[in-house]
Each structure stands twice: as structure tokens, then as C-alpha cells.
Amino acid sequence: MTEGEATNGTTTAATEPQGDVDSKIIRQIEYYFGDYNLPRDKFLQEEIKKEDGWVALSTMLNFKRLASLSTDTEVIANALAKSEQKLMEISEDKVKIRRDPNRPLPTYNDDVKAETMKRTIYCKGFPKDGTATLDTLLKYFQNYGPYETVLMRYFYNDAEKKQGFKGSVLVVFPNEEKAKEFLELEEVKYENTSLIRKWHADYVEEKRKEVEERKAKRNSNKKKNGENEERTDNFESIPKGVFIRMTEVPVGTTREELKEAIGEKTDQLSYVDFSNTRSEGYLRFKTEGSNKEILEKLGEFKIKDTVINLSLVEGEEEEQQIKTANEARSKVLSNIGKKRKFGGVGRGGFRGNKRRRN
Known part of the structure; x- marks a missing residue:
């Protein structure tokens, strides 16, 4: 569920003139059902499928920011009726609302x-x-x-x-x-x-260039110290305690967005197993047994104002992830070996063909 815009700076109907509260109610609900938020809001997307687009106002009170303005559904309905945009429809009994069906929602792509x-x-x-x-x-x-x-x-x-x-x-x-x-x-x-x-x-x-420059600098320092970061990462088996599972990720989120957001909280991210057509995936970190500490550090982790559900990967699920990751690495290494082999032949030109005949 996307908590519209943010959850700070809350106000209540008891502390403000009703006209100001009405304006904020209108703005908040039209934000929830607007072109920007609704395509990204998995919770509301599921709700509007249930009853021809109608959502109970009692359900809308699950949004903390709206509830901070008023918990009286009649007050909310009366305020929404004053909207100049008329984005929303109100049921006759004033207990449900929906986005105007004549204003179709753009597909988020x-x-x-x-x-x-x-x-x-x-x-x-x-x-x-x-x-x-x-x-x-x-x-x-x-x-x-x-x-x-x-x-x-x-x-x-x-x-x-x-x-x-x-x-x-x-x-x-x-x-x-x-x-x-x-x-x-x-x-x-x-x-x-x-x-x-x-x-x-x-x-x-x-920001992308900054990340690339930092990565290049780290690799340069490792080479100076006689280390090969890529080789170490590719040949060592995946340890335990490095996976975190993500669910309820807004569809359309990119791996780059996830990397940037996680990078602001920890530099231990090793790999993101995720596609922007999915709503769940896995994060893999560098240090064995680090996922519990990192999970705590990530806290209430948000992407596009949506709280992402994070959980530790343990037991059989962890064994499967380790197996999958190691198989993927082996495949990559195999492909690299093939490219190097055929690359060597290609560089040899006629000599490479001669070797084949022998």
C-alpha cells in the first residue's frame, strides 16, 4: 500500500478550519487515485478490482495520512463532493468512492x-x-x-x-x-x-556516474594490491546468510532504482535478482551471515513511497537460492571460457583453422 506522498506533517480536523481540512482531504484522495500514484499502488490496484472500481471509505482509512485528517467517512465524502476536478465518484450512501470510469488510468510502463x-x-x-x-x-x-x-x-x-x-x-x-x-x-x-x-x-x-567512478576506483585499488575482485566474486561459492527476499515491490521498479536505494543504507549489496515485470525478488549481500544485520539496517525500506516487505531467506529456500546462484555463476564462467577459447582461435587466423584440421 502506498502511503500518499509521505506520512509526516499530519493534521486533524480538530485543529484546522473545516475548509482547509476539506481541501487536504480532496488533495490526498485525488493523489491516491491520480495518474501518478494509482498505477504504482499495488494495494489500491487490488481493491479496485473487487467491485467495479468502488473502494469503501472505511478501507481508505488504512491510509494513515488520510486518517490523520479525518476518520469520519461522512466528512470525507462531503469534502470530496466539493472537488473541482471531479476525479472521483461517491456512492449514493456515501460509503464508497471510485475513480471516474470515463477517465481511464494510463498503463504504467x-x-x-x-x-x-x-x-x-x-x-x-x-x-x-x-x-x-x-x-x-x-x-x-x-x-x-x-x-x-x-x-x-x-x-x-x-x-x-x-x-x-x-x-x-x-x-x-x-x-x-x-x-x-x-x-x-x-x-x-x-x-x-x-x-x-x-x-x-x-x-x-x-548519480550513476558517481557509482561507476567509485566502483572503478575500488577495482583499481584492488588491482594495485594484487587482488582480482571479479575473479574472487565469480569463483567462490555463495555463502549462507546473505539473502533477503523482497515482496510487494511496485511493478515497473528497476534494478538500478533498487541498487541506488539500498546503496544509500549499505555498501554490502552484491547482486539483485529482480525484473521490473515482477513484484518480488531477492537481494544478495557480500558477507556471510550479514543478512540479519542488514535487514535491521534497512528498516522500513521504501521504493516510490511504497514500503517493501523484506524477510530473511532461510532453510530450504536459502539452499535453493544458493544452488540457483552457483549454477548461474558456473554458466557465466563457462560462457567466459568459451569466448576466450574462440577469441584465441580467431586471433590466430589461418593458424586456428590449421589446428582444427590436425
């Missing part, structure tokens, strides 16, 4: 992901002391025209065993033109700090 990336801006420079809550940021970005959503970025604090705000966000605008307008503003300040702004695609590419 690589094309949609690429299109969303083109209208997403990375912003950095917000305070990390807890004063920049989601509600504060949502209100702040209203100054720059309409937007689809604001996503706060987090890291895992080992000392405190909890997530911390990175001071950066992703702002998804309704179209590329609006995103470009925001990016091309001469200066954008939050309080007294000028924000760093760039296309999300550029930020991702920068």
Missing part, C-alpha cells in the same frame, strides 16, 4: 515512466531539522503553479534506527512546459536558502 521523468524536477536545499514537513512543502510549491505531487527523499539513520529527510524533493509537474518554467526561474529560495534545481533525469545520470 517504460513509456509512462520516461514521460513522467521529463516533467520531474529535483530540488535540494530544504532544512533537515523537521521544520520542512510535507504539508509545508505542498503549500510552498503552490507558489510555482500547479503540480502533480511532491515527493520527499529520505535516508536511513543508523544511529537513531529511523529515516531522516535528505533535504531534497522531487516535484512532478503536470507537463514538461510547467517543469521547464520552474527550472528556468532565475532563483528559487526556501526561507533564506537558494534551492539547487535540475531535471530529475540529469540527477539520476550524475
Whole structure:
């Protein structure tokens, strides 16, 4: 279940004017059922299949952020009736809601992901002391025209065993033109700090290059010390206590996204067994017996604001994973050996053909 946008900065109907609460209820539900979130939300995807798209408001109260605004389903229904977008329909008895069937949901695929990336801006420079809550940021970005959503970025604090705000966000605008307008503003300040702004695609590419440079540097250092990292990784048998199983991964998530998110919390990741067409997979780490400690370190692990279910791989399941991984390695080594063999023949030209005749 995707918890819309974030779970901090909560408010209640008892502490705010009803008009403000109504606006927040509308915004939150339209976010849950909007083009950005719904294709990624496995929980809601399953719910809307049950009754022609209808979802009980009592079920929606499982979303903490909505429940923090009101737990009265009648209040929620009455607020939603005031929406100007009219994205949602309300049942006659006001106990269920659904997305307007005349507004079909786009299929979440690589094309949609690429299109969303083109209208997403990375912003950095917000305070990390807890004063920049989601509600504060949502209100702040209203100054720059309409937007689809604001996503706060987090890291895992080992000392405190909890997530911390990175001071950066992703702002998804309704179209590329609006995103470009925001990016091309001469200066954008939050309080007294000028924000760093760039296309999300550029930020991702920068991070990818940083990872490659760090990897190249590590390999270079190992070669200087007379070690061969690739050979050690390929020939040693997979040890026990290195697997963690993932379930409820948003379909469309890439291995690169998983690697980046995990890399922010530990440098022990060795391999990700996952495909973006699946919702489950396996993580493999480097050090024998490390999976329990790493599982604790990962904590409430999220991808695209969805909490991923992580569990230790033990017993028969672990034996099967070790067997599968070792077989895959053997196959890779066999292919490498064949390439080297035929590569040697090819380099020999006529001499290689002569050897065959002999």
C-alpha cells in the first residue's frame, strides 16, 4: 500500500478550519487515485478490482495520512463532493468512492515512466531539522503553479534506527512546459536558502556516474594490491546468510532504482535478482551471515513511497537460492571460457583453422 506522498506533517480536523481540512482531504484522495500514484499502488490496484472500481471509505482509512485528517467517512465524502476536478465518484450512501470510469488510468510502463521523468524536477536545499514537513512543502510549491505531487527523499539513520529527510524533493509537474518554467526561474529560495534545481533525469545520470567512478576506483585499488575482485566474486561459492527476499515491490521498479536505494543504507549489496515485470525478488549481500544485520539496517525500506516487505531467506529456500546462484555463476564462467577459447582461435587466423584440421 502506498502511503500518499509521505506520512509526516499530519493534521486533524480538530485543529484546522473545516475548509482547509476539506481541501487536504480532496488533495490526498485525488493523489491516491491520480495518474501518478494509482498505477504504482499495488494495494489500491487490488481493491479496485473487487467491485467495479468502488473502494469503501472505511478501507481508505488504512491510509494513515488520510486518517490523520479525518476518520469520519461522512466528512470525507462531503469534502470530496466539493472537488473541482471531479476525479472521483461517491456512492449514493456515501460509503464508497471510485475513480471516474470515463477517465481511464494510463498503463504504467517504460513509456509512462520516461514521460513522467521529463516533467520531474529535483530540488535540494530544504532544512533537515523537521521544520520542512510535507504539508509545508505542498503549500510552498503552490507558489510555482500547479503540480502533480511532491515527493520527499529520505535516508536511513543508523544511529537513531529511523529515516531522516535528505533535504531534497522531487516535484512532478503536470507537463514538461510547467517543469521547464520552474527550472528556468532565475532563483528559487526556501526561507533564506537558494534551492539547487535540475531535471530529475540529469540527477539520476550524475548519480550513476558517481557509482561507476567509485566502483572503478575500488577495482583499481584492488588491482594495485594484487587482488582480482571479479575473479574472487565469480569463483567462490555463495555463502549462507546473505539473502533477503523482497515482496510487494511496485511493478515497473528497476534494478538500478533498487541498487541506488539500498546503496544509500549499505555498501554490502552484491547482486539483485529482480525484473521490473515482477513484484518480488531477492537481494544478495557480500558477507556471510550479514543478512540479519542488514535487514535491521534497512528498516522500513521504501521504493516510490511504497514500503517493501523484506524477510530473511532461510532453510530450504536459502539452499535453493544458493544452488540457483552457483549454477548461474558456473554458466557465466563457462560462457567466459568459451569466448576466450574462440577469441584465441580467431586471433590466430589461418593458424586456428590449421589446428582444427590436425
